[in-house]
């Protein structure tokens with residue numbers, strides 16, 4: 080029996096320092112041997128958001144310990160590692176540089192290949208860590224920095240069908256949380272508050288709901304929340320606003336996902352209709368439930384990563400590393416950190432004032 084590849088994944092694109100060792104079984108299914116994530120919430124809490132220099136410093140302080148922990152927990156011998164995969168972008172350049180340099184140095188010292196990974200590709204492949212998933216598929220990537228529909232034809236082959244023209248959904252959750260007075264990082268707490276509120280209390284705007292294909296927009300929604308928070312006085316009104324916000328996001332995603340289904344089918348003509356939802360916001364149960372129902376109606380197979388692999392982690396980075404390793408897609412040690420690195424490199428930049436839809 081030939082030796083199965085052992086991949087070390089490293090992630091440091093924002094405020095999580097993470098390392099993971101994965102391998103695969105005889106059927107070619109990945110096995111996560113260790114997955115260590117160290118969050119910097121306490122470092123950034125008092126500032127209400129991620130401070131890049133503090134984040135980078137924290138990565139520098141912790142990266143060797145986290146990688147050591149991932150190796151120890153996996154119970155492998157360091158010499159058995161076949162390749163090192165590090166996130167090279169997109170993200171904060173001072174943060175990316177830490178994990179990238181560490182990964183390159185580690186690979187060079189072991190005399191093993193180095194693989195530069197697109198963080199978004201990590202999210203895109205994260206459901207492969209717990210379910211069999213073949214290409215092609217439709218991907219909804221909903222995270223702190225991105226909100227996109229993409230058809231995924233193969234490893235590294237992405238066609239963007241729609242994107243946000245302003246804020247990402249995760250960002251909208253985070254900003255809403257801040258306006259509601261929830262401590263950083265508040266996005267996930269909006270879901271908790273929403274459970275206690277009336278989703279029909281506030282009528283909020285749905286920007287570009289009836290135009291722009293499956294492109295998305297959330298900036299107007301945020302402004303509406305800002306205006307309402309100036310008037311609300313009671314805790315119950317806060318819960319109602321959280322519930323109304325979440326309901327509005329769900330309605331937007333319901334409509335835009337239907338459009339994305341049609342565009343995907345016209346473009347790919349898939350034999351099997353698969354819909355993957357990934358990124359931090361994929362952890363939201365109400366959003367999940369709506370998308371699962373929609374998939375039932377439209378004959379799609381819904382696929383989500385496990386909740387703990389929705390946010391940033393290194394197992395998803397190692398997953399991309401594993402696929403690239405098997406195709407011998409290695410990178411040189413002078414591979415740069417890329418703050419901006421879209422999955423579909425041919426897609427037009429669609430952000431800011433004057434965007435034509």
Ligand SMILES: Nc1ncnc2c1ncn2[C@@H]1O[C@H](COP(=O)(O)OP(=O)(O)OP(=O)(O)O)[C@@H](O)[C@H]1O
Pocket residue numbers: 093169170198199202221222223224225248249250252253264265266267268270358359360361362363364389390391
């Ligand atoms: N239950 C939830 N409901 C809504 N949003 C959530 C939930 N859990 C996490 N999020 C949001 O997910 C985001 C974090 O996801 P992720 O770690 O994938 O983003 P990121 O790495 O910062 O951005 P990107 O991957 O685009 O670079 C945050 O904006 C957070 O508020």
Ligand SMILES: [Mg+2]
Pocket residue numbers: 198202222223358359390391
């Ligand atoms: Mg992320």
